[in-house]
Amino acid sequence: xxxxxxxxxxxxxxxxxxxxxxxxxxxxxxxxxxxxxxxxxxxxxxxxxxxxxxxxxxxxxxxxxxxxxxxxxxxxxxxxxxxxxxxxxxxxxxxxxxxxxxxxxxxxxxxxxxxxxxxxxxxxxxxxxxxxxxxxxxxxxxxxxxxxxxxxxxxxxxxxxxxxxxxxxxxxxxxxxxxxxxxxxxxxxxxxxxxxxxxxxxxxxxxxxxxxxxxxxxxxxxxxxxxxxxxxxxxxxxxxxxxxxxxxxxxxxxxxxxxxxxxxxxxxxxxxxxxxxxxxxxxxxxxxxxxxxxxxxxxxxxxxxxxxxxxxxxxxxxxxxxxxxxxxxxxxxxxxxxxxxxxxxxxxxxxxxxxxxxxxxxxxxxxxxxxxxxxxxxxxxxxxxxxxxxxxxxxxxxxxxxxxxxxxxxxxxx
Amino acid sequence: xxxxxxxxxxxxxxxxxxxxxxxxxxxxxxxxxxxxxxxxxxxxxxxxxxxxxxxxxxxxxxxxxxxxxxxxxxxxxxxxxxxxxxxxxxxxxxxxxxxxxxxxxxxxxxxxxxxxxxxxxxxxxxxxxxxxxxxxxxxxxxxxxxxxxxxxxxxxxxxxxxxxxxxxxxxxxxxxxxxxxxxxxxxxxxxxxxxxxxxxxxxxxxxxxxxxxxxxxxxxxxxxxxxxxxxxxxxxxxxxxxxxxxxxxxxxxxxxxxxxxxxxxxxxxxxxxxxxxxxxxxxxxxxxxxxxxxxxxxxxxxxxxxxxxxxxxxxxxxxxxxxxxxxxxxxxxxxxxxxxxxxxxxxxxxxxxxxxxxxxxxxxxxxxxxxxxxxxxxxxxxxxxxxxxxxxxxxxxxxxxxxxxxxxxxxxxx
Numbered sequence: 001x002x003x004x005x006x007x008x009x010x011x012x013x014x015x016x017x018x019x020x021x022x023x024x025x026x027x028x029x030x031x032x033x034x035x036x037x038x039x040x041x042x043x044x045x046x047x048x049x050x051x052x053x054x055x056x057x058x059x060x061x062x063x064x065x066x067x068x069x070x071x072x073x074x075x076x077x078x079x080x081x082x083x084x085x086x087x088x089x090x091x092x093x094x095x096x097x098x099x100x101x102x103x104x105x106x107x108x109x110x111x112x113x114x115x116x117x118x119x120x121x122x123x124x125x126x127x128x129x130x131x132x133x134x135x136x137x138x139x140x141x142x143x144x145x146x147x148x149x150x151x152x153x154x155x156x157x158x159x160x161x162x163x164x165x166x167x168x169x170x171x172x173x174x175x176x177x178x179x180x181x182x183x184x185x186x187x188x189x190x191x192x193x194x195x196x197x198x199x200x201x202x203x204x205x206x207x208x209x210x211x212x213x214x215x216x217x218x219x220x221x222x223x224x225x226x227x228x229x230x231x232x233x234x235x236x237x238x239x240x241x242x243x244x245x246x247x248x249x250x251x252x253x254x255x256x257x258x259x260x261x262x263x264x265x266x267x268x269x270x271x272x273x274x275x276x277x278x279x280x281x282x283x284x285x286x287x288x289x290x291x292x293x294x295x296x297x298x299x300x301x302x303x304x305x306x307x308x309x310x311x312x313x314x315x316x317x318x319x320x321x322x323x324x325x326x327x328x329x330x331x332x333x334x335x336x337x338x339x340x341x342x343x344x345x346x347x348x349x350x351x352x353x354x355x356x357x358x359x360x361x362x363x364x365x366x367x368x369x370x371x372x373x374x375x376x377x378x379x380x381x382x383x384x385x386x387x388x389x390x391x392x393x394x395x396x397x398x399x400x401x402x403x404x405x406x407x408x409x410x411x412x413x414x
Numbered sequence: 415x416x417x418x419x420x421x422x423x424x425x426x427x428x429x430x431x432x433x434x435x436x437x438x439x440x441x442x443x444x445x446x447x448x449x450x451x452x453x454x455x456x457x458x459x460x461x462x463x464x465x466x467x468x469x470x471x472x473x474x475x476x477x478x479x480x481x482x483x484x485x486x487x488x489x490x491x492x493x494x495x496x497x498x499x500x501x502x503x504x505x506x507x508x509x510x511x512x513x514x515x516x517x518x519x520x521x522x523x524x525x526x527x528x529x530x531x532x533x534x535x536x537x538x539x540x541x542x543x544x545x546x547x548x549x550x551x552x553x554x555x556x557x558x559x560x561x562x563x564x565x566x567x568x569x570x571x572x573x574x575x576x577x578x579x580x581x582x583x584x585x586x587x588x589x590x591x592x593x594x595x596x597x598x599x600x601x602x603x604x605x606x607x608x609x610x611x612x613x614x615x616x617x618x619x620x621x622x623x624x625x626x627x628x629x630x631x632x633x634x635x636x637x638x639x640x641x642x643x644x645x646x647x648x649x650x651x652x653x654x655x656x657x658x659x660x661x662x663x664x665x666x667x668x669x670x671x672x673x674x675x676x677x678x679x680x681x682x683x684x685x686x687x688x689x690x691x692x693x694x695x696x697x698x699x700x701x702x703x704x705x706x707x708x709x710x711x712x713x714x715x716x717x718x719x720x721x722x723x724x725x726x727x728x729x730x731x732x733x734x735x736x737x738x739x740x741x742x743x744x745x746x747x748x749x750x751x752x753x754x755x756x757x758x759x760x761x762x763x764x765x766x767x768x769x770x771x772x773x774x775x776x777x778x779x780x781x782x783x784x785x786x787x788x789x790x791x792x793x794x795x796x797x798x799x800x801x802x803x804x805x806x807x808x809x810x811x812x813x814x815x816x817x818x819x820x821x822x823x824x825x826x827x828x
Binding site: 326 | 741
């Protein structure tokens with residue numbers, strides 16, 4: 001099979017995947033390989049000494065949340081002594097935005113790809129500002145996480161299993177017609193999510209006060225659906241992995257220190273990494289570019305699957321959040337057609353006459369044209385304990401695409 | 415005051431109006447001048463003999479709904495004998511989509527313009543297909559209307575009065591950033607409406623089954639917010655009425671037979687009318703252009719206030735519903751800048767670099783340039799009892815703008 005044919009096969013699998021949100025359960029019960037002393041994190045593998053501030057902050061918070069540590073000091077000591085292990089979410093079929101820390105007791109979304117049979121997982125979204133995924137771990141953050149785990153997760157899970165599962169591919173497609181790009185802007189998608197869940201939430205809540213509380217939380221958080229969307233993209237990307245000879249990128253992920261990619265035609269544990277760039281964007285009041293941590297999070301799985309920065313043409317209003325002009329947003333999408341293998345069959349962009357979104361990053365094109373993927377991203381403060389400070393744009397380092405291409409050339413004797 | 419100054423004043427009042435949705439109540443209790451044997455209808459004044467099929471159908475349905483007639487035959491006899499009076503919604507501070515029939519027992523939204531103090535009203539939206547506003551009046555239609563009146567209306571009204579009133583100008587502004595144009599596409603706005611109401615609905619429903627039923631109905635109807643949006647536009651347009659010398663159009667409305675406009679600088683009861691055009695568009699399966707009734711409904715109040723067809727640049731996906739291409743949608747908005755007095759301060763269009771939507775139709779420009787306003791519209795079957803058959807685009811007849819300009823020239827001795 002030629003590389004082109006291998007890529008066509010990989011991208012077809014990516015697009016034809018049909019990720020359905022089927023439930024919510026505890027990470028330790030459903031994520032393959034999850035263990036009691038294991039924390040999953042965003043991006044390629046990394047150990048405590050090299051972790052950036054926001055990832056460390058999220059690790060501290062997760063250990064406090066689990067009750068494994070009694071204090072920040074305890075948590076740091078545990079991490080330093082190696083009493084807790086760290087593995088990428090991506091090694092366990094999971095993804096998490098920003099720090100992406102998933103601990104054993106956390107409730108996670110379960111996504112099933114009805115076409116190819118693979119499953120994926122993501123944690124629940126906490127909203128904006130001081131949140132664990134941006135490295136904050138104050139009492140307020142932990143209290144919210146406990147409420148999410150005890151009330152939000154079970155109620156949403158109950159609502160999903162009571163009604164029909166949620167067709168996330170259809171939800172994403174609709175949101176792209178409503179000004180979302182699916183990564184940094186999930187306003188419409190989150191409202192569609194609310195709409196689909198609201199009647200069942202109202203019916204399954206223990207009382208109307210609890211129902212109201214959960215409906216308010218989901219409705220107020222314009223990122224409510226980000227995590228299921230990311231897991232849907234993960235299910236699509238995983239379906240495209242393992243096609244012999246394919247140069248399609250199946251993972252882009254960052255841990256706050258390194259940016260890593262994986263490629264369909266290479267092994268699952270074969271990462272290509274280089275230091276992550278610092279995103280450039282708009283900052284919340286009181287913060288500046290100098291506060292920004294290097295790029296972090298598994299959320300670049302959205303761009304990997306053809307949405308996010310790749311679908312910005314659909315989301316001109318996003319520039320109020322990430323910077324630039326609507327024309328820049330349009331150009332971002334147009335540029336991504338240069339480095340992708342296909343136009344998406346299901347994700348269409350009205351502003352471009354319903355052209356399919358650019359889907360399936362081809363390593364060869366990235367290297368040949370010198371164009372790296374565009375990623376929309378949140379920006380974390382570089383210190384542990386602070387939280388989100390802005391949102392903006394970033395690209396991966398070119399080196400990892402060159403390295404990956406050399407590796408596949410070596411393997412395939414191109 | 416020059417005409418330009420008068421127009422600037424009128425359009426400023428239109429834009430600065432702040433319509434808040436403050437409650438739901440029975441038409442006879444809140445609409446000024448509402449009487450027990452009075453039916454309000456869309457468009458300029460019209461009597462039974464000249465009414466088109468869909469308006470007749472809605473009249474029959476409303477008389478059955480009120481219990482004033484026992485059968486279709488009874489209802490027709492009542493109308494023919496003059497036992498029921500007909501007046502435009504617009505003469506009572508109200509608006510209704512399509513046939514726009516509001517009967518005394520119907521629940522209506524109450525909108526208050528917090529800046530200028532005027533109030534406006536609209537009925538509740540029934541959804542798509544076989545519905546009263548398109549002239550259908552089967553048992554299914556009447557049953558839904560009764561449920562809306564007995565369950566939906568009171569619950570939504572209770573939810574609004576329990577929480578804060580809904581700022582409809584802010585809701586419209588946000589929806590325009592989410593792919594809506596606010597007339598034929600209210601997908602995002604309806605979800606924002608659901609989001610704002612859901613917690614309070616859940617708390618005020620008599621039980622969780624009722625809450626779920628209402629959340630489902632609002633969520634499933636992508637036009638849920640159309641009627642409050644129309645009433646908001648009515649409150650804005652009314653605030654702009656009565657500025658001496660102003661050539662700004664403050665009403666565009668159709669009754670299925672005639673298209674009528676009113677102008678700020680002329681009397682409130684001074685309509686300029688001509689036969690309504692037949693909209694051109696896309697038809698539901700089984701129907702064709704030959705089934706279409708002439709243009710009908712008060713919903714052109716949205717275009718009057720600077721959204722709808724005037725804001726199509728924000729809603730490229732609407733072309734799947736009304737026909738044409740995204741480029742046509744963009745051009746519709748660009749053309750409307752030619753005939754309007756201002757760019758909206760609050761309604762911005764991301765696709766046009768956040769330019770304000772074209773607002774305040776200036777009679778002089780319409781006549782001078784020979785460009786009539788563009789209106790997005792639903793299409794009713796021409797016969798009573800059928801319902802909606804499609805959606806498309808239409809323009810008012812040029813004659814009414816010429817007549818209105820002559821009238822104001824006469825009055826002002828221009």
